[in-house]
Amino acid sequence: MEFSAIHIPVFDLNTAEGATAHQRAWRHLESRATLPTQHPDFVAALRPTLLAGDELALFQVESEGRFEAVLPLARSRRAFSRWRLAGDDEVFEPGDVLARDSVAAHRLATLVARERRPLIMARVPASSAFVPELREAMRGRGLVDIRPAPPCPTIALDESWGEPESHFSARRRSDFRRAARRAAEFGEATFEILTPTPGDFDAAFDAAIAVEAAGWKRAAGSAIACDPRKEAFFRAYLKAASENWNCRISFLRLGGRIAAMHLAVELGGRHWLYKIGFDERFGRCSPGTLLMLHALGDAARRGIKRFELMGDAESWIADLWTREAHPCVQLRTYPFGPAGAAAFAADSARWTWRRLARVRR
Known part of the structure; x- marks a missing residue:
């Protein structure tokens, strides 16, 4: 993929420059948004409240002065901490990359794949163009784990x-x-x-x-x-x-x-x-x-056109209101290197413990 004329900086979202860049990106890409959590107001509200003290970065692709794709990520400042989609741990609502098209999603996935830190996106729409692009971009750079996540209930009106x-x-x-x-x-x-x-x-x-x-x-x-x-x-x-x-x-x-x-x-x-x-x-x-x-x-x-019930597909929703839901996946990357290895070991131990707990029950 040729990247000449493509600018791929990473903005610090804890600065005025980063916040302004996110707002500009929204004006360029608003028509491509599929979730309210993609709006910069969502991250702007997280920054001084639930994400206070965390590092916040806007991974973005810009071509000829026009934003093509953006992804706001957060991480704690501890050693070996991994990037996560901003708001994942704090609100646990579905989130996704905001991209003009699959080409832009590919360019952003390439940027993310070059990161030495692992990434987790806890609840991404299964239809996201970013998921297959990141899996492809991680080839030769690390491992990718994709598994089901809680779906999002919806009612078509x-x-x-x-x-x-x-x-x-x-x-x-x-x-x-x-x-x-x-x-x-x-x-x-x-x-x-x-x-x-x-x-x-x-x-x-x-x-x-x-x-x-x-x-x-x-x-x-x-x-x-x-x-x-x-x-x-x-x-x-x-x-x-x-x-x-x-x-x-x-x-x-x-x-x-x-x-x-x-x-x-x-x-x-x-x-x-x-x-x-x-x-x-x-x-x-x-x-x-x-x-x-x-x-x-x-x-x-x-x-x-649609009434979206944010949160999990809880039993009371399925029993009374709707069984229709948008499927979601959880996406994790493990770049080759110390940070990726540490994250993989920690996740493997957690998953093994959960399987044993289920067997014991």
């Missing part, structure tokens, strides 16, 4: 979803009606799907995370409010999205009190649902279910 109940069985529709009757016992049910501006974002966000903290997630320690760094990340990320009118905060109120909430963004004609929560005081009427039904119908009526 069309006009019929304007009445979402019609997509469920008679038994489920009966459950929905029962939940609505029970909700009425708490007072009038009202729904809000807000597109907050930066000026009114904080009040809406505070109300949403207070609802989540009033549910089972606080006891489990997974509520946003339980982790100040995670709260700071989501506040920064979603507030940045509100500047472009992409943030969505939804509420179900019963008798004027907030019973359930959603935190989401909309990009590329898709509704990306990051967080849900409900107040357990209203649990007997399944407020989360009622809000989800309303959100699906609203999205379909506004022409949204």
Whole structure:
């Protein structure tokens, strides 16, 4: 592959120059984005919160002043630490290279393959053009391990979803009606799907995370409010999205009190649902279910093409909402050399231990 006229620098994302380069790359490649985690606002919010103190680098390919491909990576500053997709460990949402085409993905894969440090991308769409390109680029330079990762639940919407109940069985529709009757016992049910501006974002966000903290997630320690760094990340990320009118905060109120909430963004004609929560005081009427039904119908009526449920394909999602999911893979590289060998030994020991644990069970 000829690289003349191709500039392949690696920017430090902890500098203003790196952050500006990432924003410029987004303007060049926005039409190729398939995930909200590819937006520079996602990494910009991670940098001072969940990735504070880590090294952050933007691996990128630029040709004749035009960005062709970018990949934001992070690593701790410990010896032998490996590169990982920014946000992998901290948020565990799907991520991918942002590339103009397969040629650009190949050039970026070649750059990454020249790294002496191993790489892990914990949850990449199985359809990513970068996966086969990196496997090819690593030949003669190291080993590549690709294995299944948790898929991403999705619901394909069309006009019929304007009445979402019609997509469920008679038994489920009966459950929905029962939940609505029970909700009425708490007072009038009202729904809000807000597109907050930066000026009114904080009040809406505070109300949403207070609802989540009033549910089972606080006891489990997974509520946003339980982790100040995670709260700071989501506040920064979603507030940045509100500047472009992409943030969505939804509420179900019963008798004027907030019973359930959603935190989401909309990009590329898709509704990306990051967080849900409900107040357990209203649990007997399944407020989360009622809000989800309303959100699906609203999205379909506004022409949204897909409703993406971020996070894992948990059993409650498959049992009630959808069994359709985008398959994902986990990608690991082990360059020939001390760092790659150390990473391979550590991973091999971990996988062996897990297999033994399964056999013992």
